[in-house]
Amino acid sequence: MASAVVGYSRDMHLPTARGPLTEELFAALRSGSEDFFTVLAAAPTATGDDAALALWALHELQYRGFAEVDDALEWEPQLLRVRSVLERDLEARLRSRFTPPQGLSFAEDFFGWVDEQDGVSLARHVHRDADREQVEELLRVRSVYHLKEADPVAWLVPRLGVRAKAALVELQYDEYGGGDPNRLHHHLFELGLAASGLDASYGAHVDLTPLEVLEQNNALSMLGLHRRLRGAALGHLAAFEATSSLPSRRMAQGLERLGFAPEMVAYYAEHVEADAVHEQLAVRTIVGALLEEEPELEEDVWFGAFTCLDLEDRFARTMLARWGVGEEQVA
Amino acid sequence: MSTPGFDHPDIVLCPGGPMLLRGKHVVEDAEGGRHETTRPVTAVCRCDRSQSFPWCDGTHKVLPEKLRPA
Ligand code: FES
Ligand SMILES: [Fe+2]
Ligand SMILES: [Fe+2]
Numbered sequence: 446m447a448s449a450v451v452g453y454s455r456d457m458h459l460p461t462a463r464g465p466l467t468e469e470l471f472a473a474l475r476s477g478s479e480d481f482f483t484v485l486a487a488a489p490t491a492t493g494d495d496a497a498l499a500l501w502a503l504h505e506l507q508y509r510g511f512a513e514v515d516d517a518l519e520w521e522p523q524l525l526r527v528r529s530v531l532e533r534d535l536e537a538r539l540r541s542r543f544t545p546p547q548g549l550s551f552a553e554d555f556f557g558w559v560d561e562q563d564g565v566s567l568a569r570h571v572h573r574d575a576d577r578e579q580v581e582e583l584l585r586v587r588s589v590y591h592l593k594e595a596d597p598v599a600w601l602v603p604r605l606g607v608r609a610k611a612a613l614v615e616l617q618y619d620e621y622g623g624g625d626p627n628r629l630h631h632h633l634f635e636l637g638l639a640a641s642g643l644d645a646s647y648g649a650h651v652d653l654t655p656l657e658v659l660e661q662n663n664a665l666s667m668l669g670l671h672r673r674l675r676g677a678a679l680g681h682l683a684a685f686e687a688t689s690s691l692p693s694r695r696m697a698q699g700l701e702r703l704g705f706a707p708e709m710v711a712y713y714a715e716h717v718e719a720d721a722v723h724e725q726l727a728v729r730t731i732v733g734a735l736l737e738e739e740p741e742l743e744e745d746v747w748f749g750a751f752t753c754l755d756l757e758d759r760f761a762r763t764m765l766a767r768w769g770v771g772e773e774q775v776a
Numbered sequence: 777m778s779t780p781g782f783d784h785p786d787i788v789l790c791p792g793g794p795m796l797l798r799g800k801h802v803v804e805d806a807e808g809g810r811h812e813t814t815r816p817v818t819a820v821c822r823c824d825r826s827q828s829f830p831w832c833d834g835t836h837k838v839l840p841e842k843l844r845p846a
Contacts, residue, residue, distance in 0.1 A: 556792075556837065560837070607782070608782055611782075611784075615816055615817060618816050619815045619816055619817070623814075623815060623816055690832075690833055690834035691833075691834045691835070691837070691838070694827070694833060694834075717828060717833045717834070718819070718828055718831050718832075718833060719815065720834070721794065721819045721831070721832040721833050721834045722794075722796065722815065722817050722818060722819040722832075724834070725788075725790050725793060725794065725796055725819060726796075726817060729788070729790065
């Protein structure tokens with residue numbers, strides 16, 4: 446059953462552990478202990494789902510926290526140490542997949558470059574072939590990000606120069622409904638889930654998520670939370686917005702085909718138009734201003750953009766494999 | 777007397793793409809239909825092929841070069 450939509454919840458619970466690090470970490474977070482040395486000891490050797498889930502939970506302490514965890518642990522030095530061990534590993538893995546494009550200028554060549562990346566598209570599958578169960582699963586795992594949509598980017602605001610800051614807030618204002626809570630994007634997603642009979646509470650579906658979804662969320666939070674990575678964070682934003690309006694149209698039509706609630710369709714319909722604006726703002730005014738103010742960040746902007754598309758492609762392949770759908774069907 | 781300031785135009789023509797329009801406006805289409813903007817910045821279609829006309833829906837990006845607006 447869908448939970449009541451109240452627009453605010455502080456009742457997220459710790460998810461199920463996925464290995465030795467998350468076992469240690471979640472037990473320590475629950476116990477109210479002030480000693481996290483066993484967690485710290487387990488961090489450097491943690492891998493895969495276990496490492497990703499631990500990092501996701503540590504980042505969530507910075508957003509809304511967990512019902513059973515003391516809010517003061519947000520700034521607990523040993524936990525921050527664990528987070529930084531995991532983030533260093535994540536950043537190194539993401540950077541090792543990236544080759545800076547040669548001879549391209551961000552302002553002129555970005556849209557063309559995005560076009561050429563050509564990853565696998567889940568929206569194509571939803572548009573034509575997916576069944577209701579697959580789409581429900583997709584909405585559930587996407588909810589881990591969409592229920593805090595735009596929030597990871599909000600961390601960036603104080604770290605930018607005057608022009609980039611004003612430009613970013615112009616875009617974010619629209620993500621947050623232009624001051625109208627009824628139009629705030631992550632709330633629209635919440636309404637869509639609830640109307641579709643899916644649990645709309647924050648963090649409800651984390652146990653279902655594949656590694657790739659945790660890594661998408663971890664990358665976004667890491668880029669947002671580190672001032673050093675502001676260029677990559679805005680590159681990620683530009684790539685995200687530039688690959689949204691056409692796929693959102695396919696999502697909206699696929700949801701209609703399957704008879705989903707109008708509220709769920711409306712979330713995607715809103716993103717057809719909103720992101721046709723946002724992609725222009727992100728590329729031209731936000732990153733444009735950033736690179737005039739701080740040209741040395743250009744390579745990191747490309748790194749963030751590549752990371753966004755690369756993570757989405759890996760996520761899409763994982764979901765298609767779960768469903769037994771051939772990649773050539775949705776290329 | 778003008779104070780030196782940053783560029784912040786009300787209208788921006790995006791090469792190959794839409795026209796960005798800042799603020800509240802009513803746009804009249806070719807049939808006389810009136811469309812009110814609802815967001816701080818709106819993208820108005822210039823390629824004539826948007827399914828959300830008069831608003832841009834990103835369709836310009838899949839058009840061959842010569843069909844894209846200048
Ligand atoms: S200008 Fe974007 S769809 Fe026409
Ligand atoms: Fe959005
Ligand atoms: Fe957006």
